[in-house]
Amino acid sequence: MFDPTQKAVACREDGQALVEYALVLLLIALVTVAALTSIGVSVSSALFDMANGL
Secondary structure (H helix, E strand, C coil): CCCHHHHHHHHHHHHHHHHHHHHHHHHHHHHHHHHHHHHHHHHHHHHHHHHHHC
């Protein structure tokens, strides 16, 4: 039959997988913010140069 310890192990594995997915999403969010910040500075600088050229 079904052993109660198997259920506990299954719950821990589900929790571990959830934490891993959360860490991956956090890493993706941090990389995205860093990339957009860098691109934003470049775009802002280019627009400022174009405005000064007018």
